[in-house]
Amino acid sequence: DVKVTQSSRYLVKRTGEKVFLECVQDMDHENMFWYRQDPGLGLRLIYFSYDVKMKEKGDIPEGYSVSREKKERFSLILESASTNQTSMYLCASSETGTGRVEQYFGPGTRLTVT
């Protein structure tokens, strides 16, 4: 089974702090994604990566950055956390290949910024 793990289930940070969210997948997937999930808004893509050191902005990249130094690990960075970044953050991974495009998700990190 594909396993995607996230470093924390719950996180509380103060406004202005730098926050790191880590994601690791164990299936050698090429693609990795960071989403935020807010009630009524579904999933919104922040960034994704299709290869090591490669990244592309999603729909809502402002206030976030990412790092992918190794294939299995994809980090989301909040440079200066703000209260409007309080949310559930979901990491996902997927293969590259026709018909094998479903994404596999980690358990999520619920971040509260006070």
Place this chain on the structure above:
Amino acid sequence: AQSVAQPEDQVNVAEGNPLTVKCTYSVSGNPYLFWYVQYPNRGLQFLLKYITGDNLVKGSYGFEAEFNKSQTSFHLKKPSALVSDSALYFCAVRDRPDSNYQLIWGAGTKLIIKP
């Protein structure tokens, strides 16, 4: 533009009755369609997908979905609902064929199964 819609915020069904969660889409070209389920305070779990072939797709936990090209729909169904099916359900469609496999997500439908 590619889009996916889940017209119902919430669906209520009595245990043992059939359930349907609706999804419609708008894409250029042939769609790749997906259903996911999210239990409280958990990540999303993949249920099933349609890529090509038979319009009726079977997935996990007894769920199935029917691809209808003329109605641009991909409704999720189950013949007999269980209380444990209560969760948040998301429909998704692959973005453009050259999009590095990004998905576009519906807003989600909360399914409540009453005993």
